[in-house]
Amino acid sequence: MMNLEKLQSDVKEIGADNGPDFIYRFLLSYGMPKATIARLRLNITGEEQSPVHVPNKIYYQFTSKSNLLSLFNLLKRDNLNKIKARFICIANKDNILAYDMNTEETLLSSKKELYKSFDFFFPLIGREKKVITSHVTVNIKAAERFAELYNELVIANKGTNDVDKIVSNLMSRLLFCFFADSVGLISRGAINKIVYNFSEESGTNLSYLLESMFKAFFIKDRNGVPDYLMELPFLDIHMFNTPIELPRFNKRTRKLILEISELDWSDVNPDILGSLIQSIVSTDKNNINYNFTSVPNIYKLIGPLFLDELYEAYESSKNEYQECLNLLNRISKIKIFDPACFTGNFLIVIYKELKELESKIVESMRNLPNSKEVITSSLNISQFYGIEKNEFACIVTRLGLFFTECQISILQNGRLTFVDHLLEDLNRNNIIHGNATRISWNDICPNSDNEIYVVGNPPYKGARKQSKEQKDDVEFVFRNHNNIKDMDYAACWFYLASKFVGNSKNAFAFVTTNSLTQGQLVGLLWPKIFDENVHISFAHTEFKWKNSGKNNTAVTVVIIGIRSDVSPKRKFIFTQTTAYEVPWINPYLTAPKVIVKKQRKPISNLPPMPKGNMPYDKGHLLLEPHEVQELVNQYPTSKKFLKRVMGSDEFINDLERWCIWIDDKDLNEALLIPPIKDRINHVKKFRLNKLAKPPHQFRETNITKTYSLIIPSVSSERRTYIPIGFVNENTIITNLAFSIYDCDPWVFGVISSKMHNLWVRTVCGRLESRIRYSSQLGYNTFPFPDISNSQKESIKRCVYDIITERENQSEKSIAQMYDPDNMSEGLLYTHMILDANIERCYREEPFHSDQERLEFLFDLYNRKGD
DNA sequence: CATCCGACAGCAA
């Protein structure tokens, strides 16, 4: 067992020393044998940049380049999977980027501070579970205390009008005070001291004390400021310049304030700040989910959008004084605009990044022999624009940017200088409180000749889950279009941003739900976007949402970057481990140039595929096996009115479920059975004013005479084939599966085929990443040639073979038979034969890859559409 | 009439 404390202190020492032996000493502390390290050293050919590689453990490359993320993207172009290592690391003189191939986490740190995240590399010493480092716990503690204070105040002031408003007003002023305290805008520890000394322990006069404190900041001539507040400076901050109503305090809330003010607020990590605020405002009732974007995800977005390019420009111009000056000038004019900024994570991270680039340029210039004048930084927070609907979050963004500016100033000058200048920046305020779907973006961030980059993570909300207000917003944004009621809320931002960057050299990129790149949304939204003369410039394919908050939202996201057609750039599709250049990126975030729209009827010669029957019953027409037992035992005649039902779950996992199924002519007889009558009454109640269909029946009453095909609408994406099957006339298929009634067996063959499965995976929607079969999108659009009877016969034989093969293992459920890790050879073989038969319907020459199959299908689809 | 979706939902390990 390794001594973790020693490990951490070793990493700290190695990072601080930062000699040329960094990686070797690093590996040594993580328990790598001395012999291995000696061997690694031998491999070095003298080139500074040759990588250090311990197979299956770590791959480390040193670089002289300053932007590690760009280099990481570059490395992805050769596919990280080819490098056999758990950790991929890139480092330059000061910083290190590490990527964990298993957990897909990215760590970006200075070498000096690497010890704070030393647990990131625990897998190297055989520990998977991470411990939380003290550095992080302090910040989380601050966040939790702050949220606790908020909640306690709301409880303590219950009954007061506008409690939330009053409390959040106070919270923003307190947040300001704690930050101001940490950067020395107020003398350090002053807030804690004043509250401790001059308020009653019971908290009764704290409200009054704080009021006087806030007032004191705004009295320029200090007239009327009580002696005990004289150490507070005059700070002309417009957004706090109006008196506010304060909540009542008690012993507990006073104590919390004291505790919070004792914590160190000097580390404005936007990630932490975001989690802090999210925990406070995420209980919001106006149906907006507040989520902050993690720092690694922000980097995924800003790199390809503009940062990589700026760094390239820097690398190529750092030896030319004039070119450096031009670049500085360019940076000082860039505008960054987040129209859904929440607590400003994007803006703060980008501000820091640009500031760092700027200082690198300045440093390069100073070192040039012909360096003339003294160059100083000119990038400032008034180049950062934002819109945020939540007022509190909006204020936090302003404060976050301002204090980041203060911190950088302290870092560069050793102390806080030009305070008036800084305050002026804060007062200029380009962070607007408002609804981004309603106000003109151009008024907030005026288009000019200079570059504007729009970034962010706009709120997602599916069409059926939007509030009335959000629905109206969508209607308003797309007021010039028809057929827009199924838009996701986030689509508003994509459309408005496309209008904003169209025909300019501006560009935008958003983190967003993968729903926008799938299923019906593709056909609904993207043609409208492309009409604005823009195209997808880069994309990061889907990954699971993650941030450092407590409860991670269950959602799968993508990153999409969009540019105007007048200023195209090289196009890249990124995955977690690769980056490849493509000539074109479609809304599915793949390369072929195609958009598949919903079809009412099959475009090929295939029978119609309706959805199954929907109970629409709040469960009252459905019965579990034990309920059937009880019912039949008590009322044997009820047997006549019971049928098996099958949705996806029942079919795939071999579950038994029953329903009440009554022909109209038998209704009176059925009503004689009290439990059935009872159930029907419940359904009647539920359907009141909703549905005309009589309450003893499902909403649809389709039934087969012979056999019907069942196709699950949602199923696991891990299976090679979407399992489908036949059911007889005694089974009712529910709305959770599709069906083809009285289905000819050769159709089973078409739907089971690899060709069809590929098509469905590509053009249908998903539930997160699950397969979501749909008839209008995947079946009706499927291009399949007209085939002869003899072709149908041979497909039929393949189908019978598959069915026989399934019967041979009938003790298993479909899920077990099609378990991707455990499919029987027989079943695999019969499917393979079927695939070959189906593919011969398209052409004689065999297909060599799925890529080729898809391209062939898209081509056929495009031609069928004509 | 009948569909496609969910900043998901619910269960098991």
Place this chain on the structure above:
DNA sequence: TTGCTGTCGGATG
């Protein structure tokens, strides 16, 4: 708490 995998209902075209 994480991993796995499909419910349910209804506004919408």
